[in-house]
Amino acid sequence: MRCSSTLSIRSRRFPRWLGLGLLSLTLIGGADARADLANFDLSARIYTKFLLQNNDSQGVLTLGNPHPQGDNFSGSNGIGTEGELTVTGRLGPRVSTGMRIQSRFGSVWQDWWENGNASDKAALSGETLGMDHAQYMKLRGVFLRLGTESDLLRWVTIGASDLSMFNPWTIGKIRYIDRDNAAGVFLEGAAGEDAPLTYHAALIALPKLFVGPGWSTGFDDLAIDTPLITRDFAYGLKVGYAPNTDWSFTLVNTFTDDLEIDRADPDATGSLLGACADELGNPVPGCDKDHAVALIPRYRNLVSTLEVKGLVSDWLIPELLVAHSLTRLGEDVAANGVANNAGIFPVLYKDTGGSTADLALRARLELEDLGGTGVGLKVEYFNIGSEFSTVFGARREADVLLTDGIAGPDQLPTLNLANEFIDFDERWVESCIGWHGATLLLGAELGPFAVDLEGTGMTYNTNQQGRDTASIYPDFQHNQGFTDTDLYDYANTLDRGRDPRAVYLENQDRLTLIAMLRLQYALPFGTGWSLAVKGKLVRDTDGRSLDSRDDDYAGTLLTARAELVVPVTRWLTLTPGFQIDRWDEQNRSGDINLGYEDYATGKEKPFLGARIEYSGVTFAYYLEYLNKVQDREKQEDQLWSVLRSKGTVEVAW
Numbered sequence: 001m002r003c004s005s006t007l008s009i010r011s012r013r014f015p016r017w018l019g020l021g022l023l024s025l026t027l028i029g030g031a032d033a034r035a036d037l038a039n040f041d042l043s044a045r046i047y048t049k050f051l052l053q054n055n056d057s058q059g060v061l062t063l064g065n066p067h068p069q070g071d072n073f074s075g076s077n078g079i080g081t082e083g084e085l086t087v088t089g090r091l092g093p094r095v096s097t098g099m100r101i102q103s104r105f106g107s108v109w110q111d112w113w114e115n116g117n118a119s120d121k122a123a124l125s126g127e128t129l130g131m132d133h134a135q136y137m138k139l140r141g142v143f144l145r146l147g148t149e150s151d152l153l154r155w156v157t158i159g160a161s162d163l164s165m166f167n168p169w170t171i172g173k174i175r176y177i178d179r180d181n182a183a184g185v186f187l188e189g190a191a192g193e194d195a196p197l198t199y200h201a202a203l204i205a206l207p208k209l210f211v212g213p214g215w216s217t218g219f220d221d222l223a224i225d226t227p228l229i230t231r232d233f234a235y236g237l238k239v240g241y242a243p244n245t246d247w248s249f250t251l252v253n254t255f256t257d258d259l260e261i262d263r264a265d266p267d268a269t270g271s272l273l274g275a276c277a278d279e280l281g282n283p284v285p286g287c288d289k290d291h292a293v294a295l296i297p298r299y300r301n302l303v304s305t306l307e308v309k310g311l312v313s314d315w316l317i318p319e320l321l322v323a324h325s326l327t328r329l330g331e332d333v334a335a336n337g338v339a340n341n342a343g344i345f346p347v348l349y350k351d352t353g354g355s356t357a358d359l360a361l362r363a364r365l366e367l368e369d370l371g372g373t374g375v376g377l378k379v380e381y382f383n384i385g386s387e388f389s390t391v392f393g394a395r396r397e398a399d400v401l402l403t404d405g406i407a408g409p410d411q412l413p414t415l416n417l418a419n420e421f422i423d424f425d426e427r428w429v430e431s432c433i434g435w436h437g438a439t440l441l442l443g444a445e446l447g448p449f450a451v452d453l454e455g456t457g458m459t460y461n462t463n464q465q466g467r468d469t470a471s472i473y474p475d476f477q478h479n480q481g482f483t484d485t486d487l488y489d490y491a492n493t494l495d496r497g498r499d500p501r502a503v504y505l506e507n508q509d510r511l512t513l514i515a516m517l518r519l520q521y522a523l524p525f526g527t528g529w530s531l532a533v534k535g536k537l538v539r540d541t542d543g544r545s546l547d548s549r550d551d552d553y554a555g556t557l558l559t560a561r562a563e564l565v566v567p568v569t570r571w572l573t574l575t576p577g578f579q580i581d582r583w584d585e586q587n588r589s590g591d592i593n594l595g596y597e598d599y600a601t602g603k604e605k606p607f608l609g610a611r612i613e614y615s616g617v618t619f620a621y622y623l624e625y626l627n628k629v630q631d632r633e634k635q636e637d638q639l640w641s642v643l644r645s646k647g648t649v650e651v652a653w
Contacts, residue, residue: 041088043652048081050647051423060108062423066490072118073106073132076424076644080108086141094147100140100180106132141180151195157186165200168412169323169360170254170303171236172394177421181207184233198240206232206258210416211392212299213334213347217258223335224260224298225270231259231295234392246311256301256392260333262294298333299347301391302326315368323360323413325389328353338474344491345474346416346501347389358385360413362400378402378441386434386461386503390414396422396429402439403456404516405430406538406557407483407500415474415501420490423646425622428485430500434462437512448522456514463508465546473504481588481599482540482557486626487640495589507551509543528567535560544592551592555585563607575609590634597633621647 051060059075082105088098107114111133118130143159160180164173174182184204191197208217208229218227235255242248263272266289276287305323312318331352337345350356360383367377380402395418399410408428417429437458444451469475478492479502488496515537523529538557545551563577583601590596607624628640 039090043086043088045084045086045650045652046081047083048079048649050079050645051076052646053077053644054642058108060106061421063420063488063490066420071106071132072129073108078108080106083137095145097144099142101137102140104132104134104136104138105177107135108133111135142183151190153187153189155186155188157188159183161186161202161204163202163204165202166236166238166252166254167305167307168394168398168400169305169321169390170252171202171204171234171392172398172412175395175397175418175421178207196242198242200236200238202234202236204234204236206234206256206392210346210395210418211256212258213329213345213349214337214341215346215416218260218298218333221333221335222340223331223333225263226261228259228261228295233257248309250305250307250309252305252307254303254392256299257297258299259295260298260330262296265294267291267293296330296333297328298330299391300328301389303390303393315370317366317368319364319366321360321362323362323388324357325360325385325387326355326357327389327391328355336471338469339471342477343469343475344477346414347391348387348473350387350472356387356389358387358389360384360388364402373444374446375442375444378439378443380439380441382432382438382458383436384413384432384434384461386464388413388433391416396427399429401432401435402441402454403514404454404536406512406514406540407485407498411435415503417501419485419488419500424486424644425646428483428500430483431503433503434460436461448524450520452516452518454514454516456512458512460508460510460512462503462505463510465507465509467504467506467508469504469506474501475504475506476502478502479505480553481585482538482555482583482601484601484628486603486605487628487642505542505544507545509546511541513537513539526566528565530565531562532565533560533562548592551587551596553585553587553596555583555588558582571612571614573611575611577607577609579603579605579607581605597635599633600631601628603628616651616653618650619648620650621645 049060051062053076055076057075058077059073060078060080061074062076064074065071082103084100084102086098086100088096090096111129114129114133115136116130116134119128141160143157143161146156148154148156160183162174162179163171163182165186166172182204184202187201189199206212206217208219209215211217214221217229217232218224221227234257236253238250238252240248240250261268263270265271266273266276266287273284273287276284276289278284303323303325305321307319307321309319310317327347329347329349329352336349338349348356361381363381365379369376382401390413393414393416394412395414395416396410396412398412400413401411403411405411407430410427410429411432412429413432415431415433417431419428435458437456439454439456442453467473476499478495478497478499481497483497483500492499516535518534519532521531523531536557536559538555540553540555540557542553544553559579559581561577561579563575566574566576568574581601581603583599585599585601587596588599604627605624607622610621612619623645626640626642626644630638632638
């Protein structure tokens with residue numbers, strides 16, 4: 001909606017002199033500093049979520065913060081509402097600006113008065129759950145975008161960005177919950193006749209959380225007394241070259257730089273050499289107070305990609321991506337989380353003082369409509385180094401490989417995944433570091449049928465014997481068996497299989513085969529009725545230690561899923577369905593000393609989805625019953641009988 005440009009003051013108590021003074025100030029000094037009110041656009045959105053499950057948890061988010069201290073808003077029983085107001089404005093054809101005001105996440109309908117810090121004691125005011133439950137509004141997404149008349153520098157953006165101008169390998173698009181929290185300075189331009197060369201350059205403030213060792217830029221790091229966060233930045237440069245309409249070349253370079261105070265500098269607060277003298281009082285050579293504090297790197301990550309896309313003919317499309325990563329970690333200001341945190345750490349603790357480098361390669365060939373048959377073919381070869389590292393790459397809501405995967409449909413080349421702050425019905429992402437193989441994907445549209453057939457085979461660059469997972473390579477503790485994303489509990493305290501970030505094992509000799517068939521059929525009756533069927537087979541083997549065959553692992557996963565889309569009316573659509581999982585795992589859990597045990601797992605999941613779009617309001621509801629029986633050879637069998645649902649109501653104007 002547009003705001004009126006007319007301001008009316010009706011109060012009799014409003015002093016005329018104050019109104020005249022404000023008007024004078026506006027006319028004298030403010031006319032050139034603001035946009036006309038008629039150029040303001042306001043939009044708003046209200047989102048309400050309902051979670052219900054037959055357990056005793058309380059909250060409005062299925063999986064929350066995995067930190068041992070957790071959070072106080074995760075749980076499967078709760079109703080909460082979010083509100084947001086977006087303001088955008090245009091000062092002209094080359095100047096735009098905007099911001100968003102968003103309510104805090106976590107408050108449930110029962111939280112009337114939460115507005116303080118968390119308390120261990122119940123308060124009569126109800127102020128016990130902390131700021132996560134306060135319904136304050138937060139300023140987000142503030143930006144200013146300026147255009148110029150020069151191609152060399154077309155646009156300058158100051159402030160918020162979703163960082164989508166790079167790619168998942170380098171600096172990834174920020175996931176939904178943090179989408180417009182990133183801020184920096186961004187430049188765009190072009191050069192050459194008809195501008196075949198384009199570029200994006202960026203200076204981005206590093207978030208205090210998730211980018212760096214220990215998922216931070218120094219907070220809670222035992223090696224740092226006072227973390228320096230305001231000097232931490234990422235630098236990005238993307239250059240694109242398109243000599244013609246058929247071919248394009250894109251080079252992306254990103255550098256992530258986490259700096260800390262050098263406490264050996266005598267000018268630093270709390271300096272180890274504040275007096276420029278040793279323990280005996282003797283002067284330290286070269287120690288001078290020059291009123292300038294030196295900095296040392298805590299973590300540095302340089303990632304580069306070169307991507308080539310072409311159009312050989314109307315039906316032949318090749319694509320090649322080559323990536324390189326270089327990392328350096330400072331042991332004086334980065335504690336060893338591999339050794340001190342049970343192997344749960346988002347980077348390698350390797351070559352401190354030196355560098356760790358590795359390569360990644362992805363080659364695709366797409367053949368469209370072969371011989372006019374409606375059949376298409378995609379072939380992909382991938383080879384991702386065992387020590388490839390991108391700390392600021394995409395964490396979720398992105399995918400770099402064609403395969404349907406093992407634990408989830410999306411794969412990303414990082415240990416810094418984010419399978420948290422999600423609900424039970426959302427997609428999972430798994431790390432593909434070390435994956436080496438190929439995928440063949442066949443697609444066809446044959447009348448009312450749409451068919452996708454996948455075959456993937458891969459070994460692993462992480463296959464190795466005697467790898468140091470105690471102090472260098474993070475194994476993420478839970479590293480055995482198929483991952484049950486349906487019932488995963490963060491941080492996997494009840495053994496739901498392999499952590500999606502667990503790419504390193506002490507001993508590994510692994511091979512994986514994936515076959516998938518997906519069929520969609522437009523039914524000949526009804527309007528818009530369709531049936532979708534999916535079958536997936538995963539065969540996963542691991543010889544583990546080559547010195548013994550007693551620890552060899554063999555797992556077979558079979559999934560079958562069917563769902564029916566039924567448009568009942570023009571505003572109501574129902575989606576009933578059913579899924580069956582059968583897992584057979586030999587030597588699934590244990591160790592070489594105590595022995596291993598076999599697992600046999602069966603799951604059945606009937607579900608029902610509903611969607612209503614009525615008068616600008618969208619209602620969605622999803623209900624599922626999950627029955628799981630896990631037969632374990634040595635331990636007590638496990639049973640889950642889970643009934644859960646999620647409802648949403650959304651309106652925007």
